[in-house]
Amino acid sequence: MESNNELGDYLRARRAMITPRDVGLLDSTDRRVPGLRRDEVALLAGVSTDYYIRLEQGRERNPSEQVLRAIAGALRLDGAAAGHLFRLGLPVFATAVAASAVAPDLVRLMDGMRDVPAFVVGAAQDVLAANAMARELYSGFARYDNLLRMIFLDPYAREFYHDWDTAAHTAVSNLRASSSQFPGDERIERIVGELSVRSPAFAGLWARYEVRPRTQEDKHFRHPQVGEVRLHFEALAVTSAPGQHLSVYSAEPGSASAAALARLRQQAEQGSAPTVQDNPEEEEDIRS
Structure with missing residues (x-):
């Protein structure tokens, strides 16, 4: 704390x-x-x-x-x-308030992005909405609810992320950036409090006070069904909803990862998962 x-x-x-x-x-x-x-x-x-x-x-x-x-x-x-x-x-004269509801138009936009994983995260890195491809990409996690809780509390994360240390470092630095933009945000404070108690790894990184918003990077995943996937990540700020970002993954055309995404799409089309995520305020523990 x-x-x-x-x-x-x-x-x-x-x-x-x-x-x-x-x-x-x-x-x-x-x-x-x-x-x-x-x-x-x-x-x-x-x-x-x-x-x-x-x-x-x-x-x-x-x-x-x-x-x-x-x-x-x-x-x-x-x-x-x-x-x-x-x-x-310096004195803060106005404090921004992070938005938690995802606009229906944005949900429809993600639904139309059938070839790439896309999802919306809030200031506390809650997954507020996701398309079928994103749900399929993260299907190995016990809960697809908050990126920080997934990385630090779900054992599967160390299998899924090829470089877990970098993923963890990046996620914490990004949360620091959010906490700076939205000081006193109750949801951010709850996530920080929970992870500080339950994850020594998180507590150590949080104490470094590194502030770095995540805007783009290359990611390397190990998916249980389609194998190794190398994707490019872009985080696009949702200007109508402070604190929200639309996260989109893409693969190099013609690459093995593009073929892996095509197989993920086939699997996603066989399912019927809803787009909007459950209420992030629910505090169920991630099961090991």
Whole structure:
């Protein structure tokens, strides 16, 4: 669970991930802390060591935009990570509310995408809707309800994902990005709370405070019926529904993976699974 000093927690986690060599400083062998020391971050950011310490300890809670930009540069934060720092360090005047209902028009659009797996996820990575191909692709999981719970709580995930470590890392960084966009979201907090208790692997990755929205990547799956499948993933923001993304997988034309998708379509056409997913608020445990 989060502390009441999120800015300090974030700064400490990010500082621990930067080595002196990364920022052009001498790296002695007798260092007592992983990553940079507080005085080194202060030096790089052009602020006093005392001021930076007060920021990390939560005794200074009103940093200026200029100071935050300097610290973001010192910690080598990319756009998403720097944006999270600004949301933590500057007053929030308006908070977006994540949408949970999927528009019927979007459901019809997915139903028409018969050759590729497509599904809609919410801010907490709940699967809010999915077409038949997506359900067939993920059919080996006990529940197709929340991508984080599937990855960390269902043993099948380690068989399904060829590189489970990367899948887990990417999923947690993406959830961090969502939590930054929707601070205080009840559903995100419930997922984080559950997984922090039930999955040490999740808790360790969550503590790293890496913020990286997932927009596109190449995926390698092992499907129990069609074998190895290599797919390209695209996440398209649903602008009419904050926090929702339409996720679509595709295969290289003429490839073995394209043939595997064709076999998945045959299997999907033999079934009659409904498109809209069950209510993600249900908290049934994933069965092993």
